Amino acid sequence: MRDVAERAGVALVTVSRVVNGIGTVREETAERVNAAISEIGYQRNEIARSLRPGQNSMTIGLLLGDLTNPFYASLAKAAVEVAAHAGYAVLLSTADEDPKVERRAVGELIGRRVAGLIIVPDQGDHAFLQEVNGHDQVPIVFVDRPATGAEADVVLVDNEGGGRMATQHLIDHGHRRIAILVAPSYYTTGRRLRGYRKALRQSGIEVDEALVVTLRRGTTEEATAATHALLTSPHPPTAIFSTTGFLTEGVLRASQQLQARIAVVGFDDFKLADMLPTPVTVVTSDIEELGRRAAHLLIDRINGEDSPFHRTVLPSRLIARGTGETAAR
Amino acid sequence: MRDVAERAGVALVTVSRVVNGIGTVREETAERVNAAISEIGYQRNEIARSLRPGQNSMTIGLLLGDLTNPFYASLAKAAVEVAAHAGYAVLLSTADEDPKVERRAVGELIGRRVAGLIIVPDQGDHAFLQEVNGHDQVPIVFVDRPATGAEADVVLVDNEGGGRMATQHLIDHGHRRIAILVAPSYYTTGRRLRGYRKALRQSGIEVDEALVVTLRRGTTEEATAATHALLTSPHPPTAIFSTTGFLTEGVLRASQQLQARIAVVGFDDFKLADMLPTPVTVVTSDIEELGRRAAHLLIDRINGEDSPFHRTVLPSRLIARGTGETAAR
Structure with a gap:
């Protein structure tokens, strides 16, 4: 603890407070202490130290x-x-x-x-x-x-395969203007987007980049807002592929609010998906x-x-x- | 481990297999080993033994x-x-x-x-x-x-208060034949049932014990079956109070299948409750x-x-x- 205090430039009692969550410490100070802790690898758990090697x-x-x-x-x-x-x-x-x-x-x-x-x-x-x-x-x-x-x-x-499957399903039902909602820079949704692009390409449909919507955060609220924007645009899509469960909820909320007749495929299944006014089509795996x-x-x-x-x-x-x-x- | 083997009447290697989840051991034998372990308080975690008292x-x-x-x-x-x-x-x-x-x-x-x-x-x-x-x-x-x-x-x-609130709400909407689905002998649902009885009594409504349905298990499937039975009985209820989230899902599934016009109040809120064809009224707390x-x-x-x-x-x-x-x- 003394090393931590020294490195963070604080009193020993401050380190103790942060580590034990007792008393109040300014957030900035707490962060400095936490940084020092992880930097020098101080580990709170004394029990751990007593473990024999190989045990x-x-x-x-x-x-x-x-x-x-x-x-x-x-x-x-x-x-x-x-x-x-x-x-x-x-x-x-x-x-x-x-x-x-x-x-x-x-x-x-x-x-x-x-x-x-x-x-x-x-x-x-x-x-x-x-x-x-x-x-x-x-x-x-x-x-x-x-x-x-x-x-x-x-x-x-299989993110890419699932993304292709979802998009192909919409193409098979006659859709050409298919939007995709992507959570920001996650590995999984990136692969799902890749599957979307492949499916469109294989069917000879050019990707309209205006329909590829990357959200700032992967929340239901962001997806609701993005769907509103898509559906009220001059040249709206006829289908949306939403790449996570939270996003699917947002898409469904927005289309219910606007009473829009839009096709939706979500990635990840969710409880009650089959009980909604129109039961929800999803791509899923065994989680x-x-x-x-x-x-x-x-x-x-x-x-x-x-x-x-x-x-x-x-x-x-x-x-x-x-x-x-x-x-x- | 030797104590465990002795008490369970098995070989040391068998105890090791059960403890480490390696190899195959007959279920009955594994149960005997596990019973012996908990009986004599054998604790696998060697680290724990090295902890100083008071630490x-x-x-x-x-x-x-x-x-x-x-x-x-x-x-x-x-x-x-x-x-x-x-x-x-x-x-x-x-x-x-x-x-x-x-x-x-x-x-x-x-x-x-x-x-x-x-x-x-x-x-x-x-x-x-x-x-x-x-x-x-x-x-x-x-x-x-x-x-x-x-x-x-x-x-x-507040289980009892919540149960009373749910039932009173249904009474206020003109219901007299209110059924309740109760998961088996849990403390919480028992209190919710008590609230149900109190609300009815306070409104001068006699409890029809045929409408108090205690399920064998607290699953959605059991609740679906019980709701089917209630709704197709000669003198069905006009409302159902379901005392857990899983049960509410079952009640909703059965009434959707039968296209029954029935009032429902559930205990515990759940995701998408507001998105169902008829949004779901619930009693809830901050979990x-x-x-x-x-x-x-x-x-x-x-x-x-x-x-x-x-x-x-x-x-x-x-x-x-x-x-x-x-x-x-």
């Missing part, structure tokens, strides 16, 4: 996004079940697309001597893992996306299987499996329910 | 139900956020209403020397906590329900606040707060959206 803590770390996103909830559920079955406890941490938070969370988990890590990486550079994990060499499995700047096992869904595969792979690695890194891609499939079968006028 | 592991255990239930996801999200802010990591465990699983999970978490525990207890007797937790006296906060046979802080929502309160209380206890046990009850409120305002014919 397995029988704990794995799971780092993912907002649990109220059903995608992450399904992933966590499956990973926890597999881990528990193999005798592992799960330390759960959430980062939600903030590289600084992710970096700190990874450091914390490794500091608590997890035997392995399952990470849904954000789009930032992951070269820092070398630094944080250089000493312990804790096995890592990336799930849903690979991480730039880091090599490890990866479990993905619990994604979590199970990641956990099994990780436990194999912990147990010494040393084959080259795997890249597992789960298939996507289309569920036609109604919104995707609205014919173009 | 804070800066880890809390969170034991709840199926994460794909948005109620638990919201709870977990909020608890993890509060814990992380205070410097605590969270060990996540799921039990899903199985007393044996819950008991084992609690033992595991305590064995890993968590500094405190947040538990959504099942309806079984919790006297076992005395035994499991007798030595360590780890602070516990129960959330969503109190636990029979154990004293600790509890954070609840993330439930998780936050529980985590704050627990951290206070870990930090030495020794006032008498608290019982926090969060208010319920009704959101009128459509299904609850269908008038009785």
Whole structure:
């Protein structure tokens, strides 16, 4: 702690306050302390230090996004079940697309001597893992996306194939002006966009870049606003492919508000999709299987499996329910 | 491990297989091993043994139900956020209403020397906590329900008040034959049923026990079947109060299938409730606040707060959206 105080240029009591979450510390100061902590690799967990080298803590770390996103909830559920079955406890941490938070969370988990890590990486550079994990060499499995700047096992869904499938389905129902909503610079939605472009190209349809809408944030609200703009434009699309569950909700809200007759295919299935006024057509994968595969792979690695890194891609499939079968006028 | 093998009457290698989840072991044998483990309090986590008495592991255990239930996801999200802010990591465990699983999970978490525990207890007797937790006296906060046979802080929502509110709303819209679907013997739904009875009594309506439907399991499928039976009975209700989110989905599915004109009020809000053909009226509470309160209380206890046990009850409120305002014919 003394090192941290020195590096951050604060009193020892301030470090203690930040670390233990007691009392009040100015946000700026707290950030400086936290930065110092991660820089010098100070790890709070004293227990961890007492672990003998080579001993397995029988704990794995799971780092993912907002649990109220059903995608992450399904992933966590499956990973926890597999881990528990193999005798592992799960330390759960959430980062939600903030590289600084992710970096700190990874450091914390490794500091608590997890035997392995399952990470849904954000789009930032992951070269820092070398630094944080250089000493312990804790096995890592990336799930849903690979991480730039880091090599490890990866479990993905077929994003590009799913994107092509969704777009092809709309083309098959006579659509030519198909818009796509893309969450900002995520690996997954980028691949889904690639599938969209391929499907259009293969059908000889030129991509109208005005219909490729990249949002500033991947929220339902942004998607609602973007759909409003698209549908009230002089030359609106007849169909929309929304590349995440949150975006699909926004598209549906906007088209319900405008009472627009528009075809919609979403990526990722969601609860009650079949109960809406027009049941919703989606492309989806088995998300619990994604979590199970990641956990099994990780436990194999912990147990010494040393084959080259795997890249597992789960298939996507289309569920036609109604919104995707609205014919173009 | 040797003690476990002896007690379970199996070979040492069999215990190792069960503990590490490697190889195959007959289910019956595995159960015997697991029983022996929890009986003699063998704890796998060797790290834990090295913790000095009085030292804070800066880890809390969170034991709840199926994460794909948005109620638990919201709870977990909020608890993890509060814990992380205070410097605590969270060990996540799921039990899903199985007393044996819950008991084992609690033992595991305590064995890993968590500094405190947040538990959504099942309806079984919790006297076992005395035994499991007798030595360590780890602070516990129960959330969503109190636990029979154990004293600790509890954070609840106003179940009885919410049940009365839901029923009164239906009475106010002219309903006299109001059915209630109740999940089996859970504390929460029992209180909601009590609120239902009170509201009817206060309005001078006699409770028709044929309209009080206790399901064998709290699933959407059971609720769908029960609603079918109610709506096709000779003297059907004109309104249904469904006491959990899963049950509400079942009621809505059945009434959509039968195209029944029936009023519905659900307990617990859910995503897209406002987007359904008739938007759904619900009674709800702030579930993330439930998780936050529980985590704050627990951290206070870990930090030495020794006032008498608290019982926090969060208010319920009704959101009128459509299904609850269908008038009785």
